Amino acid sequence: MAEAANISEKGALVRPPSIAESVHQRIYERIMALEIPPGARIPIDGLSRDLNVSQTPVREALTRLEREGLVRKAHLIGYSASPQLTHKEFDDLYKFRLMLEPESARQACLKLTPETLADIEAAAADMEKGEQPVDRNSRYSRFARADAHFHDEILKVADNATVRQALNDQHIHLHIFRLMFHTRVTQEALEEHEQLLAAFRAGDPDAAYKAMHDHISFSHDRLVAAFE
Known part of the structure; x- marks a missing residue:
């Protein structure tokens, strides 16, 4: 069943965030809070299980976070949180x-x-x-x-x-x-x-x-x- 839209205080229709947007936000918050430490590997399968979603929105979120500079991707290694500034x-x-x-x-x-x-x-x-x-x-x-x-x-x-x-x-x-x-x-x-x-x-x-x-x-x- 599709998620129901919410009604804002002004009466406007407010659609719930997509799964991809929600996953991106949750990973972003963990990185900013240092729950995923700088330099730490970010296994897609582990995040998928932890967030109870498929691997597709996790991959999409990590690709976006890479563009934002918070995640890096290395060949044959995968994703990791960007190192802290020196x-x-x-x-x-x-x-x-x-x-x-x-x-x-x-x-x-x-x-x-x-x-x-x-x-x-x-x-x-x-x-x-x-x-x-x-x-x-x-x-x-x-x-x-x-x-x-x-x-x-x-x-x-x-x-x-x-x-x-x-x-x-x-x-x-x-x-x-x-x-x-x-x-x-x-x-x-x-x-x-x-x-x-x-x-x-x-x-x-x-x-x-x-x-x-x-x-x-x-x-x-x-x-x-x-x-x-």
């Missing part, structure tokens, strides 16, 4: 971000329209509100995706496809959130986002540059303790 890789990623994201915030501020500002504000609000997660793991992993979406909305408005692709190819937010799973998801990050939004609302490109620069620098300082 200290140097972590520092290099943050240097890379500081080269590109503050200027992208400045450019976004210069190009903002009421509509694109509303999109950025909606992405920021989703980090604090959004769909209610069922447990700590899903809450944490949803926050990671929402954070990536917020930063990508700014890059979209900045309208430099090369910069946006370069940052997205690094899967930065997913990797750095794995580092901090056992620390708090900081209120400071949300407050820093608010400083950035204030600059956008004021139409102040220099303040937007500084707010993004400060946010990335503070994020680095919060996370570097993971290597100590």
